[in-house]
Amino acid sequence: MDRLSRISAEQRADLVAYLDGELPEDRTHEIETVLASSPVAQKDVELLSRTYDLLDELPRPKAPDEFSEKTLATARLEAMRPDVMQSPAVRKARKGAVLAGWTLGLVLLAVISYLTANRWIPRESDLLLEDLPVIERLDEYSEIDNFTFLDRLSRKPQLLRDMRTGGRREAQ
Amino acid sequence: MLRVREGDDEAFAKLVRNYQDRLVSIFANMLGERDQAEDLAQEVFLRIYRARHGYEPNARFSTWVFRIAHNLASNSRRSKGRRKEVAFPGSNSDSQASRPAEQQVPEKSALMPARQLDRNELQERVREAILTLNERQRMAILLHKFEEMSYADIGEALDMTPQAVKSLLSRARENLRTALESYVK
Numbered sequence: 001m002d003r004l005s006r007i008s009a010e011q012r013a014d015l016v017a018y019l020d021g022e023l024p025e026d027r028t029h030e031i032e033t034v035l036a037s038s039p040v041a042q043k044d045v046e047l048l049s050r051t052y053d054l055l056d057e058l059p060r061p062k063a064p065d066e067f068s069e070k071t072l073a074t075a076r077l078e079a080m081r082p083d084v085m086q087s088p089a090v091r092k093a094r095k096g097a098v099l100a101g102w103t104l105g106l107v108l109l110a111v112i113s114y115l116t117a118n119r120w121i122p123r124e125s126d127l128l129l130e131d132l133p134v135i136e137r138l139d140e141y142s143e144i145d146n147f148t149f150l151d152r153l154s155r156k157p158q159l160l161r162d163m164r165t166g167g168r169r170e171a172q
Numbered sequence: 173m174l175r176v177r178e179g180d181d182e183a184f185a186k187l188v189r190n191y192q193d194r195l196v197s198i199f200a201n202m203l204g205e206r207d208q209a210e211d212l213a214q215e216v217f218l219r220i221y222r223a224r225h226g227y228e229p230n231a232r233f234s235t236w237v238f239r240i241a242h243n244l245a246s247n248s249r250r251s252k253g254r255r256k257e258v259a260f261p262g263s264n265s266d267s268q269a270s271r272p273a274e275q276q277v278p279e280k281s282a283l284m285p286a287r288q289l290d291r292n293e294l295q296e297r298v299r300e301a302i303l304t305l306n307e308r309q310r311m312a313i314l315l316h317k318f319e320e321m322s323y324a325d326i327g328e329a330l331d332m333t334p335q336a337v338k339s340l341l342s343r344a345r346e347n348l349r350t351a352l353e354s355y356v357k
Contacts, residue, residue, distance in 0.1 A: 013342040020316070022323050022338065050356040051349040055317045057291075057298040061200050063192035063210060071188050071214050072181065075221040 007034060007041045015045055019052070176220075177227045184224075188217050195241055198314050202245045204303055212244050219244075235328040238319070242311050242330055249307060294355060301351035309344035312337060 007015075011034055017023045018031045034041050134141070144150055153160055175183035195216055199209035219240050302310060308330060315321045315329060323334040323341070332340070349356070 012346075013339060016342040016345045017323070017338050020323070020341070022334075047349055047353075047356055048345055051352050052317070052345065054294070054298050054352055054355060055302070055313070055348075057295045058201055058302060058317075059295070059299070060193075060197040060318070061206055061209070063196045063213060067192050067196075067210065067214070068185055068188040071192075071217045072185050074214065075184070075218055076181070078218065079221070 007038060007044065011041070012044065015041070015048060019045065019049055173220075173224075173227055173233050174229065176224050184217075184221060187220070191217075191237055194319065195237070197318055198238070198241060198311075199245060201299075201302060201314055202307075202310055203248065204299070208248065212241070212248060215244055216240050231328055232325060234319070234321075235325050238315060238321075238329040239331070245311065246307060297352065297355060301348055304351055305344050305347055308332075309340055309347065312340050313344050313348070316341060 011031065014023060014027055014031050018028060023031065035045060128135075153163075173183075173187065176187060192213060195213035196206075196209050199212045200206050203209060203212075216237065220237070302313065305313065311330060312326050315326050321329070323337040326332075326341075327334045327337045330337070
């Protein structure tokens with residue numbers, strides 16, 4: 001290894017694990033080989049190690065003397081206090097609320113289903129209503145021979161008027 | 173903890189005494205506030221007490237304790253929102269931070285010997301450096317340094333793989349080295 005080249009990112013990541021004794025044997029051997037030949041790596045390891053030693057300067061405050069007594073008393077008090085959420089009334093109310101929720105959900109589902117069906121699926125009576133104008137004049141339509149005659153009639157209004165007057169005279 | 177599960181309060185008291193200083197130290201350095209550190213340490217014990225009947229010795233007890241501590245510290249920081257961090261009571265970091273260094277030195281020199289001044293300054297810089305790390309990095313570093321926990325145990329406490337802990341600690345140590353560069357040369 002070039003004595004002045006910097007070590008790779010992977011090797012750098014391994015340096016900390018090497019210092020902590022957390023590298024497997026093969027990687028440890030590899031790092032030791034790198035360290036033996038690279039002053040840069042040696043310097044890196046030394047700086048990392050000295051930085052870690054500086055953490056000894058961090059404060060390590062202790063808990064106050066009465067801490068354990070207070071904690072124990074609080075824990076006992078909490079254990080003695082009845083849990084409101086577990087009382088029969090609250091449990092019954094929670095069960096009721098769940099049941100009411102399900103009922104409401106089912107009712108809503110039924111209403112939505114009804115409205116959807118009503119809007120999108122036509123009933124028999126709807127079809128009859130739609131055809132009502134035709135049904136009402138079915139007798140008149142049955143007197144018409146065919147579509148060719150009907151077509152001629154629509155193009156000649158005079159013929160239609162003649163037929164109407166002729167019909168009236170016959171009636172008189 | 174098995175005795176605590178069976179309702180032995182004396183065992184619980186022993187457990188509290190065994191972990192109280194360790195937890196207060198971790199929280200104090202995680203949050204930078206001593207009072208809150210004590211409150212959170214107490215909350216850890218209360219959670220353990222509440223969960224005692226359902227306790228199953230699946231993992232090491234200490235990793236369980238520090239997992240609870242990590243969750244509490246995370247929640248605490250989230251709920252704190254944008255509130256600025258406050259230094260330990262008695263610390264003079266606030267006044268120092270708001271004034272230029274040249275104004276601080278004469279006053280401090282008048283109060284203490286130069287060597288003590290250097291030490292205090294170093295402690296302050298180290299504390300500042302640790303607070304620059306993100307939450308997971310900080311917790312991992314503190315568990316490793318204070319509790320001498322292995323990567324596997326830290327992973328258990330922080331819900332990470334040992335490989336992820338290795339990367340996390342590597343980045344954390346690099347960040348610290350950068351932050352404290354002038355003090356290690």
